[in-house]
Amino acid sequence: MSDGMGDEKISILTERVLSRFKGREIDPKEVSKRLKLLIYEFKVPEEEAVRTVTNYLMKEFDITREEVAESPIRTISEITRAGEWVSVKAKVMQLWDAESPNLSQVGLAGDPTGIIKFVIWAKSRKPEVKEGKSYLFKNVVTDSFRGRMQINVNRNSDIIELDEDISLPPREIELIGALVAIQQNSGFIQRCSLCNRVLKKGVCAVHGKVEGYDDLRIKGVIDDGANYYEVILNQENIKALTGIGIEEAREIASEKLDREFVLAELKKRLLGYYFKIYGSKGSRYFLVRDIEFLSADIVSEANTILSEIDGLVKTAREETAEEGI
Amino acid sequence: MDILRREVAKRVFAYELSRSTHETSEGGERAPKYVLTPTGEKCNRIFMVGVLLEKEEVSPDSNFWRIRVSDPTGVVSGFVGRYQPEALEALLEIEPPEIVSIVAKLNMFQGETRRFLSIRPEAINISDRKNRDFWVIETAKRTLERIKKLEEDADDAKLALEIYNPDVGEYLEMVKRAVEAVREEAEAFRKEEGEVIKEDKEKEAEKIESKVEEIEEVGKIKAEPKTDAEELTLESFEVDDLDEFEFEEEEWDLSDILDEE
Ligand SMILES: [Zn+2]
Numbered sequence: 351m352s353d354g355m356g357d358e359k360i361s362i363l364t365e366r367v368l369s370r371f372k373g374r375e376i377d378p379k380e381v382s383k384r385l386k387l388l389i390y391e392f393k394v395p396e397e398e399a400v401r402t403v404t405n406y407l408m409k410e411f412d413i414t415r416e417e418v419a420e421s422p423i424r425t426i427s428e429i430t431r432a433g434e435w436v437s438v439k440a441k442v443m444q445l446w447d448a449e450s451p452n453l454s455q456v457g458l459a460g461d462p463t464g465i466i467k468f469v470i471w472a473k474s475r476k477p478e479v480k481e482g483k484s485y486l487f488k489n490v491v492t493d494s495f496r497g498r499m500q501i502n503v504n505r506n507s508d509i510i511e512l513d514e515d516i517s518l519p520p521r522e523i524e525l526i527g528a529l530v531a532i533q534q535n536s537g538f539i540q541r542c543s544l545c546n547r548v549l550k551k552g553v554c555a556v557h558g559k560v561e562g563y564d565d566l567r568i569k570g571v572i573d574d575g576a577n578y579y580e581v582i583l584n585q586e587n588i589k590a591l592t593g594i595g596i597e598e599a600r601e602i603a604s605e606k607l608d609r610e611f612v613l614a615e616l617k618k619r620l621l622g623y624y625f626k627i628y629g630s631k632g633s634r635y636f637l638v639r640d641i642e643f644l645s646a647d648i649v650s651e652a653n654t655i656l657s658e659i660d661g662l663v664k665t666a667r668e669e670t671a672e673e674g675i
Numbered sequence: 676m677d678i679l680r681r682e683v684a685k686r687v688f689a690y691e692l693s694r695s696t697h698e699t700s701e702g703g704e705r706a707p708k709y710v711l712t713p714t715g716e717k718c719n720r721i722f723m724v725g726v727l728l729e730k731e732e733v734s735p736d737s738n739f740w741r742i743r744v745s746d747p748t749g750v751v752s753g754f755v756g757r758y759q760p761e762a763l764e765a766l767l768e769i770e771p772p773e774i775v776s777i778v779a780k781l782n783m784f785q786g787e788t789r790r791f792l793s794i795r796p797e798a799i800n801i802s803d804r805k806n807r808d809f810w811v812i813e814t815a816k817r818t819l820e821r822i823k824k825l826e827e828d829a830d831d832a833k834l835a836l837e838i839y840n841p842d843v844g845e846y847l848e849m850v851k852r853a854v855e856a857v858r859e860e861a862e863a864f865r866k867e868e869g870e871v872i873k874e875d876k877e878k879e880a881e882k883i884e885s886k887v888e889e890i891e892e893v894g895k896i897k898a899e900p901k902t903d904a905e906e907l908t909l910e911s912f913e914v915d916d917l918d919e920f921e922f923e924e925e926e927w928d929l930s931d932i933l934d935e936e
Contacts, residue, residue: 528684530684530778531778575817576817578684622798623806648857655816656854659851662823666843
């Protein structure tokens, strides 16, 4: 094996070890050095080397095993950032022609929360997946390409066929209704940089007081007079509707010395307005893909209603006439 | 997790609301109360877009406000106080007359001669004509649906017939009035808008023409080099293929939300 190949392998394994110690200051060089020593000098199998270095770091940093469990299982909707090691249970929906010899298989996989592209690298030497079957994609790396997330299956990943049938997201529907409420924890929020949970007064429910990052979101209720739907609008939705993105929110917050002011501003622009929404129904939330202010053709809608009324009035008259006889 | 179902905000015209006198409730004392309207809508909460005609503080510095709101069919009144902080805050900033959207709960009061209904807004926001027009259209549709159901044997309809014995013609007339009002306005607006667009287009055409002349004079029209050999990478195919499947929900909150509330 050439040095170049070796280095690449070591850097992949180093990344894999480090991915379990997110938020800790660990020198990657130190990890690589130990892996190289175990693998090249002592000829320890890769998996064992990874385990040994992981154990060493756990002891060194006094971390429990739970905290550095295998790549966590994530739903597809939770995959939002590139470069994370995750495991995903999903059904292979489609396979595409892999147009590069470096690729073994490429396609779409889905779970109830969404659909994601997967890429199986030829070098990963994995058995082929089949359309319609469900798999656990274990220890795969998230990646982002042209704004879309994907998962990459590499040598350190496993693909395990599942007996269960993973269901897919429901078909997309179109919804028209008024935004009748904006709920708590909406507006210019902060999220935990370790797990993306919304921080409350700088505190994450799982990780305690942590470094947060800014985000914009609205948890709201869309109501059409017959049903209501809970929706979540993300940064892009909000920016598209109001022109207020993260930068604008920061400006507003710093000008008014109050993050809450952003929410007040968003409410003024959105609350009580009608929207057209495209998305799918989740178990609790309506999952919004796209949202826009409703633009209806009032004149033609009105004409349809007026001709219906004419019909109803006519029927009513006829009935009265019959009763009269 | 929120187990209690939220009450849907019903769409009822002011004319019908102001003729509602009957209140029902399912179950015990703490069960939610519903106002039954003459065409058989059972509402605990309403949504309306209308004109805030007046706001008046009930007594000086009480921070308790009486409001009157109209739609094309009539007027309803209501109260906003400190128990509706969001609505109160918004109301203080609004100067009537103004088009507003209102989400409100309903209260029934016993007057001297009869019971009357008043609204208790949870949220008020300044709105616009387009939004108001659509509310009228939507409310008209919902009202027609109810009127048609009066013929059927539905529970709420039966009760409404029993209590109010509504004159169907009267309510059809109400819907007609409201829809005609917004149609007229929308037609007028469309005409105006059309003219503005036409003007803009003409101006734009002139601009382009003069630009072209300018360029031709200098004799420097350069076509943009076109490349057919746009890279048809694997990914560019996939992005297009994906469109049909696009549920890709960018919302990544499920886990964190389930923990909240
Ligand atoms: Zn956290």
